[in-house]
Structure formats: C-alpha cells, structure tokens
Amino acid sequence: MSDDQITKRMGKLLRQGAALLNTACPQCNTPLLRLKDGSMYCAKCDREIVEQKIPQTIADQRMVSGDILTQLASKALASLEILTQSLPEKPHKEEIRAFASTAKELIEILRGIQELQSR
Numbered sequence: 001m002s003d004d005q006i007t008k009r010m011g012k013l014l015r016q017g018a019a020l021l022n023t024a025c026p027q028c029n030t031p032l033l034r035l036k037d038g039s040m041y042c043a044k045c046d047r048e049i050v051e052q053k054i055p056q057t058i059a060d061q062r063m064v065s066g067d068i069l070t071q072l073a074s075k076a077l078a079s080l081e082i083l084t085q086s087l088p089e090k091p092h093k094e095e096i097r098a099f100a101s102t103a104k105e106l107i108e109i110l111r112g113i114q115e116l117q118s119r
C-alpha cells in the first residue's frame with residue numbers, strides 16, 4: 001500500500017471518530033489509531049494491534065512516536081503540496097471535489113499530530 005493510501009485510510013478513520021494514538025505500530029512504526037470500539041489499529045498493516053506488543057516504557061513510546069509523528073507530518077505536508085500543485089488552473093467540479101476531500105483528510109491528520117505534540 002502506498003503512503004498516500006495509508007494517509008487516506010487514516011483520514012477516513014479519524015473522520016469516523018478514531019483517535020490518533022501517541023504510540024507506533026511495533027511492525028511498521030506507523031502511528032496507531034484507537035478505533036471507536038476501543039481496539040488499536042494500524043492503517044499500514046491493516047490489522048488490529050494487541051496492546052501487549054506495544055513498547056512498555058513511556059520514555060520509549062515518546063522517543064519512537066515523536067519521530068514518527070514528525071515524519072508523518074512532513075509526509076502529509078508534502079502530499080498536500082503535491083496535491084495543490086497538481087490542481088490545474090481551471091479545475092473541473094470533480095477535480096475540485098477530489099482535491100477538497102483529500103486536502104481535508106491531510107489537514108485532519110496534521111491537526112491530530114499537532115494535538116498529540118502539544119500534550
């Protein structure tokens with residue numbers, strides 16, 4: 001799955017009420033989402049993550065997720081830039097719609113990251 005698809009999936013889940021966790025996936029280091037049913041989910045691995053496999057110490061978690069969040073934020077920003085640049089001068093309705101929804105998802109992710117980092 002491409003980064004773009006992962007970003008989109010995360011954006012969709014965030015809109016549905018999932019929360020971005022300050023914990024990364026033990027498999028791929030992608031920030032995990034807490035779904036509405038309380039389970040933890042990795043958008044990249046596309047699977048539920050069992051709590052025991054998460055790094056135990058708070059120090060570890062902060063170190064890992066700090067980096068991950070910064071990486072994710074820069075990827076989301078880069079995607080937003082590419083998206084903006086790829087929009088033609090006189091876009092069609094469909095292009096505007098696609099642009100708006102993807103941009104919204106990316107902005108939601110950035111907002112989520114900001115929230116976590118301001119804690």
Ligand SMILES: [Zn+2]
Pocket residue numbers: 025026027028029030042043044045046
């Ligand atoms: Zn993963």
